[in-house]
Amino acid sequence: MKHALYAGVALAVCMTSPHASAGQLTAWVIDGDSEKPYFTQLEETFNAKYGTEGITVDVVPIPSYNEAIQAATLSGDLPDVIMLDGPNMASAAWAGTIQPIGDILNPEILKDLLPAVKAQGTYGPDQQLYFVSPYDSGTILWGNTALLEKAGVRIPTSVEDAWTREEMSDALEKLAALPEVEWPLDVKMNYGAGEWMTYGFAPFAQSNGGDIIDRETWIADGTINSRSNIETLTELQNWNKNGWIVPASAGDNKFYGEKTAALSWVGNWMWPAHREGLGDDLVLIPPPAFGEAGPISANGSWGWAVPASSTNLEDIKVFLNYAMSGEQVAAYADITGYVPSRASAIPLSKIYGEGGAGEIFAKLAECCGVVRPVHPAYPVITNAWATAVVNILSGDVDVETELDRAAQTIDQDIADNDGYPPFGQ
Amino acid sequence: MLLPALIFITALIIGPFLLSVWFSFTDQRLVPRPIPTKFIGTTNYARMFADPLFWQAIWNTVFFAVIVTPVQLSMSLGAALILNSAVPFRGFFRSVAILPLLLPMTVIVSIWAVLFRIPSGPFNAVYQWFAGQGNYVDFLGNPSVAMLSIVALSAWATFPYQMLIYLAGLQEIPQDLYEAAKLDGAKAWHRFRYVTWPGLRNVNVFLLIITTVGALKLFTQVDILTKGGPNGATTTIIHYLFKQGYANQKVGYASAVAVFFFLAVTAIALFQRRVFKNEGEA
């Protein structure tokens, strides 16, 4: 028994991960079905191209990504390159866990980046780029033409003639009356109280003249719980009370699988699933104009960042510039259905180029995108907002109370961190 | 020979315990940040008691414990009585009844996620049989039902443990007591009431305490199935602690919750022990 015991302990000690040697890079990426083929080819083509020069990369999809990054930050064991969700960049830069990458990216790439993508990756205090992404994203109303026509609903075709709030509410009512429709609108409540609730729902608020935090003073009270936000969320809450919104527990496929939902408010990552599920019945409808600001589409993306602990910058430079090269950016778009982040790549894209079925996404990115707040408190801001949205949309709670609570949570966190210096000074 | 265990206990229980008491008076963060950690007195406690979500978590946890304990213990006792009687294939039934204990909670949760599906999971199929087509219960999405769904799942998942302990208790009751009761013409119910139930007193006290304390720690099922939602309806103390300390990285604040939790659990266990021990002696 004793020997077996020692063997067990020895084995436990020996099985720790081997540390990367020079020339061998490790990159952690998110574990998503639509991204998987892209990352596989990224690893293969990079290693084929640079393996002879002695640089190889191991691209590792990580399940439960955020928890994994947190555990690795604690253990001081981050890989050479990581992926971050864009809006969390400021938090990581403030905490000093990532380093600026503007100097190691080729200038032509920097020049070519879409403005929104660059804004998302630029940290306010030092105006340096800490984050870069091969793609941008957007939200849109996806519709099932067959159901919409049957209900006799007007289908907008451009941003200019987007539905107003009243029109959309009216459309939902008509759709709900159809016998084949169970809940007319899928807003992906099944994604849970995570980033989607900010990404997907802040546009409604912004369209109605609201926002989730004041971007000058960095105070949430008075902005997140403004009259217009209360109005916006009350409207959405009413839609849910009317039985117009697919509940969280009903699963993901009411729109594209069972086709018992006629509209879906979700990002362009659902392109492949929607295309396959609905075929020619699929129609892309611009976001509704909830208020005077007109239609607003979400934007932002996951992208590359370099941990402050990474020292192998020469090799990382080669990898990042490859991952952001024109062909790779185009490949990302073609494989995953996202909008390319480089202006020069958009016309090349089959989906988003002139006359492509997703042209409207590229248009929306130009006219109607609002970057999520670039501030170190973003994780708290988004969490507070998401909690409020989920609560409001899944029950009969008081909208104002929920938003007040979110405001208090955010402002308290900012105060607890002395205003996140040098912000707020 | 004493040292290794003592070192482990000190390093992994006593040390962290003292540390969490200390943390609870500071604004300690999980991951280091560029501004220094400060001693902030009782601010964490004051905020905790002022947070409605904290009170909701306590209420939910107490609600869960108060419902699941009697439900689960009656299931366990019922099952134990059946398996202690002269049923044929007793060995087979006993093996079957133990199965849920062998499945990790994460597996049970995913199985029950299917059972709870709307609008057409197995439970809803049964419901529709009574309530008619098109009706369904949103077991996990309806705030007033969600916690009861978690109760059902939890009772199913862990009842065999208490059942086995009841079985052991039943087998300790001297057989001649039953014989004597039978001779006196006692009906089954009377035999249970006057022989079995008093004979299980110690077992009952023990199980009541461990089941309640276990229920107060509810986390896994909730974290995977509902993340504390909908609308905070299934947030428990441990889930609240985890969310504040790990997801929001506020270790200082969460430590205040941990200290509170420790005091509450100890108080409840001591209280139960006292009440039921005294009752037994009277």
Added chain:
Amino acid sequence: MRIPRDAVLPSLFAVVLAMGVLLPLMMTLTISLNPNEQDIMVSMGSVRSFIPQVFSPQNYIEVWTDPVHPFVRYLANTALITFSTLALSILFNSMAAFVLAQGTLPIRKPVMILILATLAVPGESLVLPQLMMAGWAGIVDSYEVQIMPGVANAMSIFLFFQFFSRLPKELIEAAHIDGFSFFQIYRYVAMPLSKPVISAIAVLQFLEIWNAYLWPVMVTRGPEYRPLSVAMSAYFGTNQAAWGNIMAFAVSMAIPVILFFLILQRQFIASVMSSGVKG
């Protein structure tokens, strides 16, 4: 076979009980054998979801060969963590309990009280300071960090202590007269006698580790060290639409334990039973 009259009602209840346990498990098995997700969704809730219509290993093959969720690695992690925890816990805690029960150390009593006092501390309330300490020690995401909390186990010291204090005095004295040292008495007299306690502790700790979730979620970051139970929930989280695969994962996880249990049924039941009697 004739069922005695007073066993009719209990038998009926027994069948109900067995159905209550078996039906969900039958459903799990049925779904896991069906490679057609569409069909799974359609038949969900009907009788067809409880009785396998097709027997396809496809979901199982997918689960076992998924490179992002390496099932075999998770299984090996779980086995290693379980085995190491049990071995270290039984060794250290029995040694300590033997000193406390049979030794002559003057501080035995206060030490025992201290150890018993730690029983009152719920492990869940300690996870954050433990996580901080693991961070300082640089062992987040490792096997050690998952093994150590299980080794620090006042309950198993207590169970050993109870057993060792009841060892007959004559036995210890006889061994002493035969020239056994204190350690030798522990090793060659006390331990061989304590098989029932060992198996009780082993079973209890096994169930604890098997169900561990909160701690491994916090201290593992990926497949390298992650145990099966956490992998299951991560898999469940990222493959919400693939019920066939999720259920195949569940069955793959359950089968080894159930087999193990069927072999050791008698000891298992006895162990759990004995854990509670002297509460």
